[in-house]
Amino acid sequence: MINKTIKLKGISKHGKDRINQYGENWKIEQVVDKVAFSTEIGPWYGISSEVKNDFRWIHSNNDKDFKIKTILL
Numbered sequence: 001m002i003n004k005t006i007k008l009k010g011i012s013k014h015g016k017d018r019i020n021q022y023g024e025n026w027k028i029e030q031v032v033d034k035v036a037f038s039t040e041i042g043p044w045y046g047i048s049s050e051v052k053n054d055f056r057w058i059h060s061n062n063d064k065d066f067k068i069k070t071i072l073l
Contacts, residue, residue, distance in 0.1 A: 003029075006025075011065060023049055
């Protein structure tokens with residue numbers, strides 16, 4: 001999954017705002033099972049915006065702010 005591009009959809013106000021700011025295409029930089037800010041087991045994707053300099057963590061299938069629409073090459 002590393003270096004693949006994903007297309008995100010914002011599902012909360014926060015997620016929609018981030019999509020408006022940084023675009024919907026993000027590159028997967030890291031994949032981990034745990035992150036410090038959540039007790040939920042992953043996989044978690046560390047993603048960076050393809051438009052602006054922004055990095056964030058999203059849960060692969062149960063994120064409160066984003067939904068993965070498509071995994072691109």
